[in-house]
Amino acid sequence: MNPTETPSSTPFAKVPERNTGDNLLRTAQQHHVQLSFLADTKCNIIITVSSIVLTMALGRLGDVSLRASAIILIVFSLLALLTAILAVLPKFKPQKLRDGSLPAGFNLLFFAHFSALDLDRFRAELARQMQNDGSAYDAMARDLYSLGCYLANHKYPYLRLSYLFFLSGFVIAALVQAVMFAIHL
Numbered sequence: 102m103n104p105t106e107t108p109s110s111t112p113f114a115k116v117p118e119r120n121t122g123d124n125l126l127r128t129a130q131q132h133h134v135q136l137s138f139l140a141d142t143k144c145n146i147i148i149t150v151s152s153i154v155l156t157m158a159l160g161r162l163g164d165v166s167l168r169a170s171a172i173i174l175i176v177f178s179l180l181a182l183l184t185a186i187l188a189v190l191p192k193f194k195p196q197k198l199r200d201g202s203l204p205a206g207f208n209l210l211f212f213a214h215f216s217a218l219d220l221d222r223f224r225a226e227l228a229r230q231m232q233n234d235g236s237a238y239d240a241m242a243r244d245l246y247s248l249g250c251y252l253a254n255h256k257y258p259y260l261r262l263s264y265l266f267f268l269s270g271f272v273i274a275a276l277v278q279a280v281m282f283a284i285h286l
Contacts, residue, residue, distance in 0.1 A: 177270020
């Protein structure tokens with residue numbers, strides 16, 4: 102709960118604390134963490150495969166009959182590699198506390214935010230979040246929302262671009278090579 106919120110202003114104040122609510126939030130959070138892990142795994146695959154294709158294409162630049170296709174593969178593999186790296190590159194700004202109050206959007210469950218607090222303040226804020234007024238559910242909902250926004254706005258768009266660049270490079274290179282082959286028949 103933010104310092105500006107009163108217990109009655111939190112949307113979870115009237116939600117009874119029970120196992121079904123805990124399980125719902127925990128399951129959703131685990132699902133988001135699993136999606137993040139899967140995206141990281143896919144990015145690692147693209148990084149590895151793009152690096153191999155890039156190395157092989159660079160080795161074919163000397164062959165005049167393959168040069169155009171090799172250049173296309175190099176460009177698109179490099180774009181796929183860069184966007185995959187951007188997808189797994191950590192994106193966070195450590196919170197800076199001014200005048201001792203917690204800023205709007207402060208997520209007590211996210212390390213880049215709570216690491217700005219000393220241990221005693223962290224423990225006090227965590228104890229306040231665990232009160233029987235819905236604050237714990239509010240903290241979990243905020244964390245779930247942050248995870249989902251990060252996946253939707255940062256990780257998955259870069260991953261999608263990476264796959265599109267990789268696929269496009271192969272399709273365009275194959276088409277160029279087919280045209281070059283047809284011209285030389």
